[in-house]
Amino acid sequence: MKNHKYMLAMLLSSSLLVGCQGDFLNLPSETSLSTAVYYKSQSDFEQAINGAYAPLRDLYNGTYGAWAMGEMRSDNTTYKYNPNDRGTIEAEFVKNFLDDATNGVPRSKYVIDYRIISRVNHLLEPIDAVSFDQKIKDNIKGQAYFLRALAYFDLVQYFGSVPIHLKPAKTQADTSQPLASVEDVYKQIIADAGQAVSLLPSKADQEPGRATKGAAIIQTPALS
Numbered sequence: 001m002k003n004h005k006y007m008l009a010m011l012l013s014s015s016l017l018v019g020c021q022g023d024f025l026n027l028p029s030e031t032s033l034s035t036a037v038y039y040k041s042q043s044d045f046e047q048a049i050n051g052a053y054a055p056l057r058d059l060y061n062g063t064y065g066a067w068a069m070g071e072m073r074s075d076n077t078t079y080k081y082n083p084n085d086r087g088t089i090e091a092e093f094v095k096n097f098l099d100d101a102t103n104g105v106p107r108s109k110y111v112i113d114y115r116i117i118s119r120v121n122h123l124l125e126p127i128d129a130v131s132f133d134q135k136i137k138d139n140i141k142g143q144a145y146f147l148r149a150l151a152y153f154d155l156v157q158y159f160g161s162v163p164i165h166l167k168p169a170k171t172q173a174d175t176s177q178p179l180a181s182v183e184d185v186y187k188q189i190i191a192d193a194g195q196a197v198s199l200l201p202s203k204a205d206q207e208p209g210r211a212t213k214g215a216a217i218i219q220t221p222a223l224s
Helices: 002-026 042-053 056-061 086-095 104-127 134-159 182-199 213-223
Strands: none
Touching: 042 104, 042 134, 056 104, 086 104, 104 134, 134 182, 134 213, 182 213
């Protein structure tokens, strides 16, 4: 009889563990940052939009910035070949329009643009569900849409057809979107720029260095 009691207790304990396992595995981590636990306040979104601006430093001023993918293919900039310097070899590939899989210059530009897009998407998805000053929220959303439009504008100019990601990638399938046509990419740019126009303040009312309504207005007609 005693053995039966022990077996019954073990079965009950096992069933409780199995019943709780699903909920336990689905709990968001409280010790590491993720969308589920991070976005709770106005300050969180302000930090997130700052993070979305950050890759612009590498996009335009870094080693693989505008000089390599832009100026290097114009008559404004050239290079002096040095076989011992891997950097000038990559510059030569860019200058001569030799885009192969070993060249880090176009790969870096591609990755940096999508880093901006990813950060914007992670910001935009939860922002309407968090309550804080609507004027500030609209400003943050306007900056986010502007940055996404800017990133896709950069991508379509250099790469043509590219995948369009408008939501955070949460599965492996989400990361493998098909190439969108150039026309559809430009439509998305115009849509995002239009959203930015409706949400952003004028330059006089915006913090220096951030996207403004005027910047979005200038961009939108030029694309349409």
